[in-house]
Amino acid sequence: MKTKIFCDSADFEIIKKFNNNPLVKGFTTNPSLMRLSGAKNYKNYSLKILRVCKEKPISFEVFGDTFDEMLRQGLIINSWGKNVYVKIPVVNSKGLFSGKVIKVLSQKGVSLNITAVYTVNQVKKILKVISKDSKTIISIFSGRMSDIGKDPAPIIKKSVALTKKLKKVEILWASTREAYNYLQAKNYGCSIITMPPSIIQKISKFGKSYEELTLDTVKKFLKDSKDSNFKI
Numbered sequence: 001m002k003t004k005i006f007c008d009s010a011d012f013e014i015i016k017k018f019n020n021n022p023l024v025k026g027f028t029t030n031p032s033l034m035r036l037s038g039a040k041n042y043k044n045y046s047l048k049i050l051r052v053c054k055e056k057p058i059s060f061e062v063f064g065d066t067f068d069e070m071l072r073q074g075l076i077i078n079s080w081g082k083n084v085y086v087k088i089p090v091v092n093s094k095g096l097f098s099g100k101v102i103k104v105l106s107q108k109g110v111s112l113n114i115t116a117v118y119t120v121n122q123v124k125k126i127l128k129v130i131s132k133d134s135k136t137i138i139s140i141f142s143g144r145m146s147d148i149g150k151d152p153a154p155i156i157k158k159s160v161a162l163t164k165k166l167k168k169v170e171i172l173w174a175s176t177r178e179a180y181n182y183l184q185a186k187n188y189g190c191s192i193i194t195m196p197p198s199i200i201q202k203i204s205k206f207g208k209s210y211e212e213l214t215l216d217t218v219k220k221f222l223k224d225s226k227d228s229n230f231k232i
Contacts, residue, residue, distance in 0.1 A: 003186040005203070006057075006194040008176070010037040012045075014197050016052045023203065026057035028113070028139075028174075028194045030087065043076075050081050059113040059137070061087035065094075070101045078110045085113040085137060090122050097122075103129040111135040115174070118145060123159045127169070136169045137192065142185075143175030153188065160189040179203055 004025040007018045010033035018024040029049075031042075039045035046060050060080070062073040074086045086105060088098055098114075105112055106129065114126050117140045130136050140159060142152035156173065163169040170191035173181060179202040185193040208216075 003173075003182065003190050004192045005182070005200060006172070006192055007200060008033070008174075008194040008196050010034045010039065010045075010049070011197075012037065012049060012052075015049055015058075018197065018200070019053050019056060021200075024056070024200065026059075026192070027053060028059045028087075028172075030061045030115070031063045043080075046077075046080060050084070053083070054081070055083055057083050057085055057111075059085040059087045059115075061089070061113075061115065065092050067092070067096075067098065067101050070098065071104060074101065074105050074110065075108075078105070085111045085135070087113040087115050087139075089116045090114055090126065091116070097125055099125060099129045102126065106131040106134045106136065109134050113137040113139055113172070115139045116141060118155070120155055120158045120162075123155075123162060127162065127166070130169070132166060132168065134168065137172050138163070138169065139172045139174040139194070141175045142173050142181065143177040146177060153184070156185075156188045156190065164189075179206070 005023055006026040006028050007024045008028045009015060010029040015027055034042060034045060060077050062070045062077065064070045064073050070088060074088065077086045078084060088101055091097055102112065102114060114136065117123060117138055123138055126138055138159065140156055142156060145152040159171050163171055172192040172194060173185035173190045174194055176193060176195035176199055179199050182193055182203060
């Protein structure tokens with residue numbers, strides 16, 4: 001199967017650039033990326049992004065911590081565009097499952113991206129409350145698992161198997177750390193992988209031989225040594 005590449009960024013210029021890149025099929029954002037990109041007004045900044053990203057799917061996350069506030073924000077975000085996915089954390093800061101919010105929004109036909117997922121049990125709980133007629137992305141944070149010595153492969157594989165027959169549910173490999181993760185996501189059957197711009201650039205180098213990589217590396221070191229005027 002073809003694993004779609006989404007760009008994980010809230011930077012307006014980057015989204016504008018990659019919106020015209022056929023390799024990138026969509027975008028994901030979160031409150032941290034929005035802050036990093038200098039957003040002062042969440043709605044206004046999101047609408048600015050949507051003026052350049054009019055068709056490719058893009059996720060905007062709620063930041064309320066109560067279920068009523070998540071629901072209120074989710075309905076507003078959904079109204080911003082037909083290509084918008086409302087991002088809902090699988091639990092709130094108290095560790096309570098966001099099932100009530102997910103169920104209501106899903107039944108209303110809102111496209112959802114359920115985020116910060118780390119376990120098969122969380123995936124099963126999500127599948128119990130979503131409407132099978134609504135689009136749902138389940139974002140599994142593989143990179144963050146690897147950061148603490150956990151192997152994401154078993155969770156990814158099981159989640160893909162659980163959703164295989166659900167045409168409107170997609171498993172997304174999130175928190176990508178290296179270009180090779182794309183091949184892993186593809187081999188495990190993920191529908192989507194989201195990655196920062198720096199890693200998307202590396203994907204274009206796929207297919208180079210080991211000899212070419214050796215030469216590229218040596219030339220890079222030589223250039224840096226000359227530019228630094230190193231002497232021994």
